[in-house]
Amino acid sequence: MQPKLSLLNDELIKRIVEEAYQLLLKPGVKVQNAEARQLLAEAGASVDEETMVVRIPEQIVRKALETAPRQFNLYDYEGNPKVQYGGDAVQFDPGSSGISVLIPETLEHKTAETEDLIRIIKVAESLPQYDAQSTAVVCHDVPKELHDLYRLYLVMLYSKKPIVTGAFTNTTVHQMIDMLAIFAGGHDKLREKPRAVFDVCPSPPLIWSNFGAGNLMTLARAGVPAEIVSMPLAGAAAPVTLLGAVTQHAAECLSGIAIHQLAHAGSPIVWGGAPSTFDMRKGGTPFGSVETGMIDSSYAQVGKYLGLPTHAYLGATESKVLDMQAGLESGLGAMVGALSGINMISGSGMLDSLLCQSPEKLVIDAEGIAMAQRMLQGMKIHTETLATGFYEGVNFKGGDFLKQKITMQLFQKEQHMPGNVIDRDSMRGWKASGSMDTFTRARIRVTEILASYKRPELDPDKEAKLRAFVLDLAKQAGLEHLPNIEDFQPA
């Protein structure tokens, strides 16, 4: 029995959906993409072309919810289904689109470049807790025009896992779909077995930008899954109440789904987000705040009520270093996300409110994820009697149970064995192995992972095609050569 966190009852969920429908009529949604406005108008929405405000009647959305799939899979490089969107499946990927990385030696947040993203991909590839890769940081050693697709390029070269990604423009989304199609063996095959999901963000409050709405329509037509990342900022760009933020989230997602399904009914789409409260002291967006977790858990309940696959940003922290704050916010976030049955939980590895990625944090977060996954397995009944059957031959001595065969058979099913990043040694043993803290142990683990990582074997023709495709785009952006990539053998 998968344990579950429920912050809302059915009555409250219905009120949220009801008010979200009201928001779609008043004040309506600002849609800054002409084609999307036209699709909505044709479906019966009232459009004010001057203000770009669209009033979307409930029946358009209800129809979209009927055609949006309740579940779909993401596939790995070989075409095996690896990530399940829908139901209560819980999976994790690293946080996306950081701009810097933590340098463990100096604790500097260094502007991210090619080598940093490669390190992150290698670590995420080696840790089974990450079901998917993400395009985790933007590489600043390539021109801005390539920022989004170059991340995907590196992930495709260094990983076989499914990918959570996203485009930054209406042009590059096409190019990124083309890149994925090269590996899939054509656009039809990509549609059949998509390897990637694309994050698409509405702008709070209640705005679909030209680029956001454009991405939704392109992805729908390509049959490549879209993940709506709605970001109500409670108290600034959304109502201060958590329920108000959850309702705005619902309205933004429902309008996005309408645009998406009008462009191509039946294409896969995810009820996701990266909301947070607005910090009233520093003006920041605390992704590690408990209320952020509460908004996420609640909107996921609403998404499930509507029958949609879910996503959230959890497991990140505001801390700048790998300290206790980082640990407790990330661990609690992962646990809340898991207990909420959220299909894809993004955010691991992230420090400084999603700005800074850290391979060392990915390693530590993986331990928290493993604990959350253990929690999800819940209490299991392994034996006919719960306890009485264990007492035969027990002599009122501590240690008696260690001698039972059943202990040996079951202990690994009951106890999750953490990796060496988690210290459970005695004081003496801890001192003998160097008196290391979590961060130091994580640094060692990252070094080990990087030393044993091997780049996956990819089809040389496809790899050459991908490389030529990206090089061509690089040349158009004024770059003669792509940054040198270690252990990369051009075909």
Added chain:
Amino acid sequence: MSEEMYKEMAQSIIDGDSDKSVELAQKAIEIQMHPLDAITKGFVVGVNYIGDQFGKGEAFLPELVMAGEAMKAAVATLDPELRKLGEAREIMGRVVLATVEGDIHEIGKTLVGTMLSASGFEVYDIGVDAPADKIIGKAIEVDANIIGMSALLTTTMVRQREVIDELEKEGLRGKFKVIVGGAPITREWYEKIKADGYSEDAIGAVKLAKELVGKE
């Protein structure tokens, strides 16, 4: 043929399978394998392997204990045969084990006992809450080489010193090696109370005991 069987014997210990180790011990008797060969070339290899794995963090306590139990069972099966031959398994040494007075925590001590007997020591475990005179009396009675004492609490670990002081007073200190263990026990403590050694875990205790009886 024997090589195959030694491997199976070692494996039965690694698997912690007492039924299998007893079955193999009986088979050894049937085919007139020398019982000492069965122990030293077969079963002990398994105990050593699982001990090494445990030290590396690749085996866990239940596996260690089950291996010890399987070893005990195999040796018990072979023992009558050894006696018939007028031989005995070479005893590494005799150890009296106890949890000190006022302390009832014995999981660690029991583990040490299991591993010591699996490794060829004769172990006399007198249990928990054992006063000094009882521990010393038993050591004299069985002509022990080693006295091992455990304590989990900082409030009871002082009893370890009392036993050593008592041995001194009775002029018996030179007769027995004294080893100590338990969560609060440090190198500083064992040096301070002039014990002969301490260990953090059961595998370390076996190594220590072997060193103290000159068998390492």
